Amino acid sequence: MNIAIIGTGYVGLVTGACFAEVGYHVICVDCDARKIEHLQHGESPIYEPGLDDLVKRNAQAGRLRFTTSTQEAVEQSEVIFIAVPTPPLPDGGVDLSYIESVAREIAAHLDGYRIVVDKSTVPVRTAEKVAETIKRYGRNPIDIDVVSNPEFLREGFAVEDLMKPDRIVIGVGSDRPVAAMKAIYAPFDAPLIVTDTNSAELIKHAANSFLALKISYANALSAICEAAHADVKAVTQGMGLDRRIGTQFLNAGLGFGGSCFPKDLSAFIKISEQLGYDFRLLKEVQQINADQMRRFVKKITHALWVLKEKRIGVLGLAFKQNTDDIRTSPSLELCRQLLREGATLRVHDPKAMEKARVVLPEATFVEDANLVAEGCDALVIATEWPEFTRVDYAQARRTMRTPILFDGRNLLDPVEMKSLGFIYHSVGR
């Protein structure tokens, strides 16, 4: 099977590499010539565990190629996946201009029947628009099927999520592309849902919004636990072990960030509004997320009183563990607020330092996580990197001006930290 993937971001590149790994011939396209040049030299533009090896191995085996030419990819493939960005608009809507322009480009080069698969996160009814656009811009009468095949991978676990998915969703307008889509996903051995394109598109926004809702639920509980002297970790575990609820995505903390949840929530609220439904529940999910950050900053100012000239160490800059992605990172938002109040920052992240340097020029970047606390009035854990459970906190405490620890991800054991002499604050415990 020859497959084209247009767009080499997280979704496109990981999908292309995993498809090549199971034996397909894949051409990845991107309009960014520099990115393609790096990829042709076996260098992945993003940090994602396992991805470098996959790219190198499959490129060497001749199953994975990179090009800037959509024409080459369209002409040489039976199935064309679209995985281009769908960034947010200022009003919360979705900018579909990349999708539209890819649809026109595909139309310009079609020379026979193709299956065009949309993998980007898009508003409901986009597949219909893509099909209309390709047909309108084609030189000859066009024979295509447009399929919606949303992606559920998490950054930091993207290869694992793609190779062992919980489910595969295939939205179609007719039966014709179903057999080919089933064949493509046969090696991945996961339950497969075949539905209409509109439902498939809604599944993606519904799933991401529900996961964000779970996190906000845990964060709301954390406020109640603090007031009631209870432990949110025990409460969410006690709830989550009910199989109807599940323990995942109930970790209270600094709130959710990244390039998906904040954007997809706003988009789903907007889409619902356009469809005549006021999704108040999701507006509250957003509100709780914003409140969670405010409550955390308040905790810091309450303990330190004046932040001006206070030195604060921050562990974690990425929006979550296992990634160098800092887009809409709660940690960066926190850093900016602390800087605005006049604090000076010593910061560290296992993978995101290079990207963060550009946006936080005022901070001191510390290469060793064990040395971040040196001379600090407080230390904050802002990202859930497992590495931060292995910092030498006894030594860190000895080097601090005042031993105050704010654990924004509930990574550490409160009893142990208190026994080391810390004044320890976490979230909902």
Ligand code: UGA
């Ligand atoms: C999310 C979804 O989990 C994926 O299924 C989806 O495919 C992806 O968006 C997407 O739409 O492309 P991702 O944004 O990579 O994946 O990261 P998550 O692991 O979902 O974490 C998102 C945010 O929620 C992070 O800031 C994380 O720290 C936070 N989070 C997560 C919590 O605060 N508590 C939790 O219990 C879990």
